[in-house]
Amino acid sequence: MASYKTYWYTWGVLLVLTLGMILAGGAAISKVWIVALLLAGMLAKATLILANFMHLRFERVGLILTVVMGIVFTALALFFGIAPDGVRILHLGQ
Amino acid sequence: MKEASQVIGMEATWGGGGSPFAVSWRKLMMWIFLVGDALLFAGFLASYGFARLASPEWPERSQMFHLEFIALMTFILISSSATMATAVGAAHRGDRKLVLRCVLLTIVGGVAFLGMQAYEWTSLIRAGASLHANPWGVPHFSSYFFLITGFHGSHVLSGVIILGILAARLASGRAREESPELVGLYWHFVDLVWVFIFTLFYLI
DSSP: OOOHHHHHHHHHHHHHHHHHHHHHHTOSSOHHHHHHHHHHHHHHHHHHIIIIISOGGGSOHHHHHHHHHHHHHHHHHHHHHHHHHHHHHHTTTO | OOOHHHHHHHSOGGGOSSOTTOSOHHHHHHHHHHHHHHHHHHHHHHHHHHHHHHSSOOOOHHHHOOHHHHHHHHHHHHHHHHHHHHHHHHHHHTOHHHHHHHHHHHHHHHHHHHHHHHHHHHHHHHTTOOSSOOTTSOHHHHHHHHHHHHHHHHHHHHHHHHHHHHHHHHHTTOOOTTHHHHHHHHHHHHHHHHHHHIIIIIIO
């Protein structure tokens, strides 16, 4: 079980990351870099919440793999299974 | 004849049987529910991403949102997650007063978030946005916006109700020892989903 200090440290890091992402969203750099930075910040925040707030880092490896890989692989499989059909439908009328 | 609990404790992690994840069935069921719910949101967000990539244009975010206001909503939700985590930590340490205080603070955060979301929705609806049309030229935008933020908002509302029940049980001394942790997992999940919605809708 994490200490109270860990929770409030995580809270501080989440706020800093959020602020950084808001600033990055309006930065004068290429759109590709902005999107890459925002996605990296988003994944970092999600990892912090899962690990420290939801205590996933204190669970057995079996549960961690089931939760993380379950979500990531199923979401990717669904997306790549459905996206080609979406593209095909978009081009049906052309 | 061995006791059932001894048999469960002796089983190897990968041996299957009683407790391969070494968590209670309630906690395991909560995790399985959250994985299923996460996939539902993943489906919505993937569909939104696809529609956005396929659309030749998309409304400029500054036309529709006040980023400072959304940042404040995010701050409130992250803070409520921190108070909930503190409640769970206090529950593990047996500090019942702190658990109740932190759960009540979490409820305040949840209600404030819902109020702000209602205000944001009202502003957009007054500006002419609906599920099938909006003044910014891309009908998909408001369809996805109301669907996804509404679905998330309904999760926040459910969370506030569950937290209210937990607070009442804590106050009367009828809460299970494990309840704050299970409710906490749900509340953090609500915060986790908002991290994705905030980035994909309001920042990109």
